[in-house]
Amino acid sequence: MAQIGPKEGSAIESKLSPEMRELARRIYDEHRHYVPIAPGMVNQVYRNGLIAKKTIDRDHYIRMQGSKNYYREYVDGGLVVHRDDTHLHLGSCKTFAHPPYGSNREYRGEKGQDYNVRLTLAELATGTDDCGFCTILYQGIQDNRKFWILKWARIKWIDSHPHSNPAEAGEKQPWFEEYWSFIQGEQSVNEEEISLFLKFPKGHPYVDVHMNMAPFHFAPENALREPIADLEYYTTPGAPSPWAAFGPAPHIDSWILHNECINQILDWMNNCEENHLACTQRVEPGAPSRLLRINWPTDETSEKGQPPHVRLEATNSGVDYQYVALSHCWANTKPLMTVDSNIAEHGIRVPWDKLSQAIREAIVLTCALGLEYIWIDSLCIIQNDVRDWENELTNMGMVYGNAAVVFAAHGPDLGFEKVPLRPIQDPGKPKDNPVYCRQKIAHRSLFSAPIDTDSWFGRAWCMQERIFARRIVHFGGFCEELYFECNKGVTCECSRVSGTTSGKKHDDLTLKSQVTTALRLIREHPESLATSHELWATYVKICEDYTARGVTYANDTLPAISALMGTLARYLGEYYAGLWQRHFLLSLQWEALDTSQCSRQETFVAPSFSWASRSGAVI
Numbered sequence: 001m002a003q004i005g006p007k008e009g010s011a012i013e014s015k016l017s018p019e020m021r022e023l024a025r026r027i028y029d030e031h032r033h034y035v036p037i038a039p040g041m042v043n044q045v046y047r048n049g050l051i052a053k054k055t056i057d058r059d060h061y062i063r064m065q066g067s068k069n070y071y072r073e074y075v076d077g078g079l080v081v082h083r084d085d086t087h088l089h090l091g092s093c094k095t096f097a098h099p100p101y102g103s104n105r106e107y108r109g110e111k112g113q114d115y116n117v118r119l120t121l122a123e124l125a126t127g128t129d130d131c132g133f134c135t136i137l138y139q140g141i142q143d144n145r146k147f148w149i150l151k152w153a154r155i156k157w158i159d160s161h162p163h164s165n166p167a168e169a170g171e172k173q174p175w176f177e178e179y180w181s182f183i184q185g186e187q188s189v190n191e192e193e194i195s196l197f198l199k200f201p202k203g204h205p206y207v208d209v210h211m212n213m214a215p216f217h218f219a220p221e222n223a224l225r226e227p228i229a230d231l232e233y234y235t236t237p238g239a240p241s242p243w244a245a246f247g248p249a250p251h252i253d254s255w256i257l258h259n260e261c262i263n264q265i266l267d268w269m270n271n272c273e274e275n276h277l278a279c280t281q282r283v284e285p286g287a288p289s290r291l292l293r294i295n296w297p298t299d300e301t302s303e304k305g306q307p308p309h310v311r312l313e314a315t316n317s318g319v320d321y322q323y324v325a326l327s328h329c330w331a332n333t334k335p336l337m338t339v340d341s342n343i344a345e346h347g348i349r350v351p352w353d354k355l356s357q358a359i360r361e362a363i364v365l366t367c368a369l370g371l372e373y374i375w376i377d378s379l380c381i382i383q384n385d386v387r388d389w390e391n392e393l394t395n396m397g398m399v400y401g402n403a404a405v406v407f408a409a410h411g412p413d414l415g416f417e418k419v420p421l422r423p424i425q426d427p428g429k430p431k432d433n434p435v436y437c438r439q440k441i442a443h444r445s446l447f448s449a450p451i452d453t454d455s456w457f458g459r460a461w462c463m464q465e466r467i468f469a470r471r472i473v474h475f476g477g478f479c480e481e482l483y484f485e486c487n488k489g490v491t492c493e494c495s496r497v498s499g500t501t502s503g504k505k506h507d508d509l510t511l512k513s514q515v516t517t518a519l520r521l522i523r524e525h526p527e528s529l530a531t532s533h534e535l536w537a538t539y540v541k542i543c544e545d546y547t548a549r550g551v552t553y554a555n556d557t558l559p560a561i562s563a564l565m566g567t568l569a570r571y572l573g574e575y576y577a578g579l580w581q582r583h584f585l586l587s588l589q590w591e592a593l594d595t596s597q598c599s600r601q602e603t604f605v606a607p608s609f610s611w612a613s614r615s616g617a618v619i
Contacts (some may be wrong), residue, residue: 453550
């Protein structure tokens with residue numbers, strides 16, 4: 001048997017007293033059961049490579065590191081699954097310990113926390129022979145294969161080409177060619193290479209499955225490694241499963257243009273318009289210089305399936321236009337642009353066959369919501385006219401702030417087609433209510449700081465667009481469901497995020513809601529020192545969030561946030577390339593968050609005293 005504890009004569013063992021050494025070896029020899037020790041020895045035991053813990057009655061116990069068995073105890077009706085039980089398998093499953101069929105008892109980990117299990121996909125597959133729970137988990141993973149196989153291929157290629165250029169590989173995507181037979185399902189993946197992390201959250205009736213490439217361990221080089229997939233399992237409300245880990249949750253509509261989905265968006269918009277005072281006040285009166293007008297063919301003689309007629313129109317002052325604005329990453333959506341040579345053509349008709357999928361879907365959805373106009377920057381601004389571009393740049397706050405709703409496109413399309421509902425059942429229990437599996441919905445992305453510079457959340461231009469918008473519907477990309485965001489909070493289809501920002505912790509507020517609140521307070525109490533300090537603190541958060549984002553061209557660093565800075569200038573004084581007149585000394589106290597990721601801009605952007613003179617996040 002391999003030795004688990006410290007080797008004899010090692011540095012660790014030499015620090016132990018003879019009594020502790022004898023006690024540790026006796027623990028190991030007695031199958032690593034817990035034994036009581038004196039309270040005063042806990043810190044010494046922990047420092048010398050052993051693990052100390054307290055049980056419910058606060059008696060002290062120790063054990064050797066590395067043990068993989070379990071023991072059990074019942075607390076408040078729940079089953080706490082600990083390490084160091086010689087009986088590994090709880091229930092009837094031979095693969096891993098999980099709540100048995102028909103049991104409502106909650107499983108918890110050590111100290112009553114989340115219960116977590118690690119195993120490979122191959123190990124889970126062996127459990128499908130005689131365990132319904134393993135069968136449902138495995139089938140859900142296979143049903144979502146077309147979504148995680150692409151990430152599997154990407155990570156597989158990167159691991160086998162460690163010296164490749166990440167930017168070049170990301171553009172050419174060579175893994176498609178090398179692993180095409182796997183992507184198409186002609187070849188099976190090695191399931192031993194896929195590591196599963198099963199999480200049974202404390203107090204929640206569901207199980208999450210995180211998939212990674214094995215071997216996976218929490219090493220620094222793996223800290224930012226993207227998982228292959230995060231899956232969640234659930235049942236239809238009112239139709240519970242005998243497996244308690246599959247709790248109820250609403251379905252996500254599989255097609256955005258379904259009446260139910262369109263009505264949901266309209267309900268969100270109408271509720272916001274009628275009940276949220278903070279969302280009805282426009283930034284300033286006015287309309288964009290140009291809008292795209294959409295006319296859908298209604299003539300019965302028109303050819304069936306004919307696309308809408310879209311043309312670029314100059315707006316008239318004094319008209320209250322109800323329009324949609326699109327916020328998107330050009331690298332994803334590949335938009336058609338209006339330039340000097342085609343503006344006359346676009347004034348007659350924008351060619352439908354030249355529009356990318358995201359633009360087409362945004363236009364179709366605008367019509368489905370009963371609106372006639374949409375503003376898209378690539379088409380409504382003359383892209384090769386510097387004067388026109390600069391004029392429109394100063395109006396970005398008004399453009400996004402006065403839109404009836406903003407569509408945020410997080411991917412190359414709006415994700416009209418979602419994952420279809422596929423019921424999963426244990427073949428041995430065909431009369432049980434079905435279970436469903438889907439990609440886990442990443443709610444935290446709406447509240448957390450950017451973690452990359454490529455996604456919609458990580459692009460610099462999208463930040464002020466999000467802040468100015470009174471209402472946003474998030475589509476595509478990470479969004480496996482619809483999110484509705486306004487100045488009062490965030491809600492979603494699955495209802496796990498719902499409600500206004502009032503009463504929430506500061507960490508649970510979006511930066512959008514924080515900025516909106518700070519501006520409202522300074523308008524209501526302009527002489528208040530407290531509101532002035534709150535606005536300054538909010539600016540610091542804006543700066544930290546913004547500098548973590550990416551721009552394609554360094555010269556866009558200041559223009560991409562200029563409209564928002566113009567709004568803050570009414571209360572913070574003159575603005576000097578990222579620094580404020582009224583807080584000049586404080587504005588100078590910035591530093592790089594990570595010096596290895598921060599460098600001087602290649603071209604002149606701002607004076608060296610400004611954070612804008614360097615790329616990378618600052619604090």
